[in-house]
Amino acid sequence: MWIVTKGLDRRLSRHAPAVLSVFRIVYGLLFAAYGSRSLINWPVRSPVVVEFGSWPGWYAGLIEILAGLLVAAGLFTRTAAFIASGEMAVAYFWIHQPMALWPVADPPGGNGGALSILFCFAFFLLVFLGGGAYSIGALRGRLPLTRR
Template identity: 40%
Template sequence: MQASNSLSRYAPQALAVLRIVTALIFIIHGTQKLFGFPAAPASGLPGAFTLFWFGAILEAFGGFLILIGLWTRPVAFVLAGEMAYAYWMFHAPRSIYPLLNGGDAAILYCFIFLYLVFAGAGAWSVDSRSKG
C-alpha cells in the first residue's frame, strides 16, 4: 500500500508521458497522409479538402496541440470523436473484431483521448503553465 501511495505523486508526470507518446505516434498518421512521411499511404495521398485530408489535418495539428499540451481537453474531445468516427465508418464494416478490421489503434486512440478530456494534460504542458 505504501509503494502505491508513493507512486501516486508521479501521476501528473505519468499522464504527461502518456499524452506525449500518444501524440508523437498520432502525428505520424497525419504526416503520412499529408506529406507521405515517413511513407505514403498505400492508397496514395488524399486530395485536398477530402474527408481523409481533414482527418490528416486533425491528426497532424491536433496531435501537435496534444503533444505540447495546449487546449488539451477540447482538442482531445475532437480527436476522440474523430477516432470513433474512423472506427465505425472505416474499420467496423470490415469485421466485428478489431484485430481483423485493423481498428484496434483507432479504439485505443479514442479512449486515450477521451481520458485526456477528463484528466487534462498533466505535467510538462502549456495548459499547466497557464494556471499559474
C-alpha cells in the same frame, strides 16, 4: 495484500503527473505522425495517396496533425483530445466496424480497427484528465497576466 498495495499506491502516485505528461506526449506525437504520413508522406511513405482537400482522408490527416501536436504540447488539451477521440470513433464505425466484428486482426478475419479504438479511448481519457502539470496549458495558467 492491502498493505502492499497501499504502499505501492503511495510510492507511485507521486509520479502520476510526470507519467500523465509522458502518456500525453507519446500519444500526441504518434497521432501527429499518422496524420503527417497521410498528408506529406513523413516520417514514412503512406500506402494510400491522399489528395489535397479530399473527403474524409485529407481532413482526417489535418485533424491528426493539429490535434496531435496540441495534445503533445499540452495546449488546449481537452478540446484537441475531444476532437481526436471523435475522429477515431468515426473512423472505427465508418471504416473498420462494417468489415468484421473483431478489431484485433486485419481483414478478412478482423476489421483492423484496434489502433482506432486505442487512440479513441486514450484521447477520451485526456478529455477528462487534461494536459497535466507539465504542459503549456498549465504553464499558461501559472503565468501572471500582464496589465495593459
